[in-house]
Amino acid sequence: MMMQIVCLLIGRLLLICVAAYELLQQLGLRLHALARRSYDYWQCDQHEFLRRAKHQLEKLPQHLVLVIAPDDCYVDASLLKLVFGYAQVVGIPYLSVYDTRTPRLGYVELSHFCQPSGKSDRCYLWPLKQKKEQSLQPNGCKAVAANGTANGYASNGGHYAQLQVYQIGSSDGHALIADVCRELYENRTTTQVQEMLKQRQSLTDGIDGMLNKRLGFAVPEPELGIIFSRQTCTYGLLPWHVRFTEFHTHRSGRYFDAKSFAKVLYKYARCEQRWGK
Amino acid sequence: MSWVSDYQYTFIQKIAFQALQLSGHIPHHIAFVMDGNRRFARSKQLDKIEGHSRGFSKLADVLRWCLDMGIREVTTFAFSIENFKRSNEEVEGLFNLARDKFSKLLEETSRLDEHGIRIRVIGNLLLLPADLQRLIATAMLRTERNDKLFLNVAFAYTSRDEITQAVEAVLREDEQADDPLQPTDINERLLEACLYTRHSPPPDLVFRTSGETRLSDFMMWQLSTSVLYFTDVLWPQITIWNFLASIVAYQRDRCRLEDYRRGERLHSVQLAKSSEFYSLRVQKFLLKLDANRRKLLIALASN
Numbered sequence: 404m405m406m407q408i409v410c411l412l413i414g415r416l417l418l419i420c421v422a423a424y425e426l427l428q429q430l431g432l433r434l435h436a437l438a439r440r441s442y443d444y445w446q447c448d449q450h451e452f453l454r455r456a457k458h459q460l461e462k463l464p465q466h467l468v469l470v471i472a473p474d475d476c477y478v479d480a481s482l483l484k485l486v487f488g489y490a491q492v493v494g495i496p497y498l499s500v501y502d503t504r505t506p507r508l509g510y511v512e513l514s515h516f517c518q519p520s521g522k523s524d525r526c527y528l529w530p531l532k533q534k535k536e537q538s539l540q541p542n543g544c545k546a547v548a549a550n551g552t553a554n555g556y557a558s559n560g561g562h563y564a565q566l567q568v569y570q571i572g573s574s575d576g577h578a579l580i581a582d583v584c585r586e587l588y589e590n591r592t593t594t595q596v597q598e599m600l601k602q603r604q605s606l607t608d609g610i611d612g613m614l615n616k617r618l619g620f621a622v623p624e625p626e627l628g629i630i631f632s633r634q635t636c637t638y639g640l641l642p643w644h645v646r647f648t649e650f651h652t653h654r655s656g657r658y659f660d661a662k663s664f665a666k667v668l669y670k671y672a673r674c675e676q677r678w679g680k
Numbered sequence: 681m682s683w684v685s686d687y688q689y690t691f692i693q694k695i696a697f698q699a700l701q702l703s704g705h706i707p708h709h710i711a712f713v714m715d716g717n718r719r720f721a722r723s724k725q726l727d728k729i730e731g732h733s734r735g736f737s738k739l740a741d742v743l744r745w746c747l748d749m750g751i752r753e754v755t756t757f758a759f760s761i762e763n764f765k766r767s768n769e770e771v772e773g774l775f776n777l778a779r780d781k782f783s784k785l786l787e788e789t790s791r792l793d794e795h796g797i798r799i800r801v802i803g804n805l806l807l808l809p810a811d812l813q814r815l816i817a818t819a820m821l822r823t824e825r826n827d828k829l830f831l832n833v834a835f836a837y838t839s840r841d842e843i844t845q846a847v848e849a850v851l852r853e854d855e856q857a858d859d860p861l862q863p864t865d866i867n868e869r870l871l872e873a874c875l876y877t878r879h880s881p882p883p884d885l886v887f888r889t890s891g892e893t894r895l896s897d898f899m900m901w902q903l904s905t906s907v908l909y910f911t912d913v914l915w916p917q918i919t920i921w922n923f924l925a926s927i928v929a930y931q932r933d934r935c936r937l938e939d940y941r942r943g944e945r946l947h948s949v950q951l952a953k954s955s956e957f958y959s960l961r962v963q964k965f966l967l968k969l970d971a972n973r974r975k976l977l978i979a980l981a982s983n
Contacts, residue, residue, distance in 0.1 A: 410701075414700055418932075584851075591855075600848065606847065634937060638905075640904075643840065648895075650894065
């Protein structure tokens with residue numbers, strides 16, 4: 404009995420220590436962000452840094468996915484534009500955003516600053532054509548993002564292709580697979596479905612094709628994911644498509660700049676994908 | 681080597697164990713991606729199969745820790761369908777290791793009964809050699825009455841294959857049945873009930889070793905609300921302190937995920953209600969699915 408009380412006290416103390424450490428760390432991160440914000444305001448060409456970093460990377464993801472946790476309060480449209488700009492500078496052509504928040508808690512609607520691609524209602528192009536010309540001005544990095552950095556995406560006048568951006572929602576996860584299953588069930592007497600049922604792989608390929616069609620995805624599966632959250636969780640992100648995605652958690656509240664982005668890319672470039680071998 | 685080791689705790693380890701047990705929430709279900717066996721073997725200049733064998737020994741320790749911690753369900757990723765791409769020598773070596781371990785398991789079922797451990801192998805068993813299928817099916821049937829600790833071994837498994845077989849199970853529903861499924865019955869709740877893990881809650885914690893931060897097509901459907909814990913240590917090198925660190929991380933992160941998890945649970949309940957998931961028609965279909973799976977196991981065991 405005595406032993407149990409001692410253990411309980413030790414356990415509680417441990418949890419209090421962890422909570423206190425987390426609180427201090429969060430405070431430290433915000434102070435750090437404040438300091439970096441002021442520094443970056445005067446030193447606006449972070450993209451030159453990324454361009455240099457790009458040459459040292461052995462591989463780059465073709466498709467990057469950003470996951471925003473339901474309780475994150477630091478990711479806003481400015482930060483997303485910043486990340487889009489970084490992706491564009493290093494040459495990542497496709498980017499998906501999975502924002503799990505509600506509009507009341509900061510959900511970012513991509514249509515407010517991206518241009519519809521015309522391919523599907525969830526596919527956008529960034530930057531807007533007319534804004535592109537403006538921000539390509541040599542001094543186009545004066546707009547300051549909410550987390551503090553300059554918001555020009557190509558401050559020295561480099562020309563980049565528009566980024567293809569997908570907005571992913573919670574209904575694109577399990578529910579979409581169920582939709583596909585329902586459609587197959589309704590057509591299960593057709594030759595096409597009967598052919599699929601002859602071999603498991605054919606059915607897998609069939610489901611894959613139908614999911615991509617519904618998502619408007621004509622792009623590779625995401626190879627890299629950045630989770631903006633205090634804990635690592637996929638929050639139901641595309642269970643069919645992210646099986647080999649490398650996830651990196653960027654702790655909510657931590658400052659995000661070109662260096663953070665480059666660090667994630669370096670880590671991705673170093674990791675070896677074995678594909679089961 | 682037994683499936684559950686006789687791990688001897690030091691005094692400090694006992695205190696740490698009890699402290700975590702008494703002060704915080706213990707995960708109900710942990711999933712392990714046991715990665716790093718080959719890298720461990722390379723670093724110690726051992727044969728690859730010896731690396732896998734050491735990995736299995738570590739699994740026996742981990743199962744003991746889970747049992748003592750009060751964790752009710754453990755899922756391990758032992759062999760992916762993608763692993764068939766490895767050399768014949770390595771694949772055959774892994775199958776031999778599995779043959780050896782499942783034979784041992786059948787010899788010590790009384791010990792498993794004593795701990796109440798039920799073994800379930802999840803995956804496409806038909807891709808395995810016939811003798812291994814027989815061993816696995818026998819082990820599953822022999823332990824099916826145990827209910828204290830569920831050990832799910834993912835063997836010849838990928839999540840994509842699991843989801844595909846769930847869709848396949850729905851599509852193969854007998855058209856001539858008295859009361860066949862209606863298209864409106866089909867939703868994520870029904871598909872979830874057709875997965876291999878249909879009788880398991882989703883994992884609370886997913887633990888991956890060896891520094892990789894991907895999920896390698898493991899339980900992609902089920903882990904949407906799980907805390908993911910990645911550590912750099914190789915699987916055969918994990919210690920009880922790594923295990924306890926993952927429990928602390930879970931206790932820390934669980935509270936923050938709780939709202940999201942509650943929302944998902946609520947959504948699932950509402951979906952089940954609105955789609956007549958509990959109707960006789962759907963429940964009959966699921967019962968038939970269970971019966972067919974058991975029939976398959978009996979057929980494999982008697983091969």
